[in-house]
Amino acid sequence: MTEIRKDDIDRLDGMIDGASAVTIVAHTRPDGDALGSCTAMLCYLAEKRGKDAAIAFSEPYGDNISFIAPRKVRDGIFFHSLAPRETEARIAASDLIICLDCNGFSRTGNLEKALTASEAAKVLIDHHIGPETESFGLVFSRTDVSSASEMLYDILMEMPDIFGNASNLPKRSAYALMAGMTTDTNNFANSVGGGTLAMASGLLEAGVDRESILRRLYHGSRINRLNLMGYLLHENMEITPEGTAFMIIDKDIRRRFGMREGETEGFVNIPLCAARIRLSMLLTEDEAGYFRVSVRSRSGTSAARFAGRFFSGGGHENAAGGKLFFGGGITGRADAAEYIRKASAEFFMKPCKDNV
Ligand SMILES: [Mn+2]
Incomplete structure (x- = not known):
């Protein structure tokens, strides 16, 4: 397992401090891990750092995962396929862009043009093969983790205001991280490592209601x-x-x-x-x-x-x-x-x- 570098954490922390508007993006057809990691980042930025943060997706996600984001977050998400002009304006007005669960802007579909054109500082946090590192000022990329949610968890745990204790994460971030990891591992069936279980353990101790995640994900079908x-x-x-x-x-x-x-x-x-x-x-x-x-x-x-x-x-x-x-x-x-x-x-x- 590659350790997360302390300098990279310091740089991310500094970039967040210096940002006035942050936009978080992920791959097209957002899945549970994309929505979970973006929601967790957004709630951290808004609740712990007091930032103006927004999520922009290329198009809407399925109803089955919408529970991962609280209503207030859901209502604020920009969808390019529904509101192209507003979405592009949001991206253009942002001075920090964080790309999650996606190895580069080429996987963001109709957001790609606006993201590439933007002069904002850009951060990549991802677990796919082949990160497009040249488009980003700061890259956190590992393929030995279960999900972007797990990667983000590891990063957030290193942040100075979290002190390595999941109880210091905003409740909504903790819930979204657990849900994102659960969907990407197909409920602990694939790509589970020691870090995945440590994360699950930390989040359970922090009070995440895993029962509710399982009910919503696996026992709510029509x-x-x-x-x-x-x-x-x-x-x-x-x-x-x-x-x-x-x-x-x-x-x-x-x-x-x-x-x-x-x-x-x-x-x-x-x-x-x-x-x-x-x-x-x-x-x-x-x-x-x-x-x-x-x-x-x-x-x-x-x-x-x-x-x-x-x-x-x-x-x-x-x-x-x-x-x-x-x-x-x-x-x-x-x-x-x-x-x-x-x-x-x-x-x-x-x-x-x-x-x-
Ligand atoms: Mn993923």
Whole structure:
């Protein structure tokens, strides 16, 4: 584990002190870790440092994770897809930008232009591979942590006003950090290290209500989500001879099950329950004319390389994502399935350095 450098903490502390307006950003299609880490940072800046702080996302997140941010925070979030001018004006008026759970501005979608153009001081706090360090004045980047929430926790614990004691964090920050880490580890199933458990322990002792997080995340589904899950596993999933399981949700299926944003969260992990599955994929047709692709892999197989090679994406070693665009022979579900069969065969046929 790389230690967080004391100088970097001092620099961050100084940058916060000197800032009058801070904007916090994360990757497109914000997930629990993005919302959790951004909320935690915002509440710290506002409550402990008295700063004017705001969050800007490229587009809204699913209802299933909205509980992570208190209403007051939620109401103040800028969404570029809903209010482009206000969002860009906020970014332009900020003198400090903090980028969380995202390895650079190229992952921020429609925020990218405004962020790149901004002359504010810029800080990156992230756990993905390949940080775009040149765009930032200060970089905290590690890939051996579970989540951006865990990274931010480690950083905040070093801050002079927290004294290494999670009880000194604003309550809302503590709750959001626990929720963000819980979603990124799929409730302690993936990428958990000693630091993750230390964080959980610190936050529990500080009084975080983990029960409520679990209830909201895992016991609050609508029945249609169960129906969709059953349909996908029983009728839609295909398994290639190499042990790649894939499920494809097109517009018709979305309509049939009345699917809402975020309702397929976690589905891609289920096929890995079976011993012979090495790689699991979920494709979801997006309104914008492509399939969103989620990839998960068992250790020894690289989801990141697979997503990079066949779906112009990337991510973490065992959890990655990308896109499959319509056109070039892809017109719908059947073509996408054929593309995956070939990609899987090719990927596992040349295992030498590609998927190890
Ligand atoms: Mn994350």
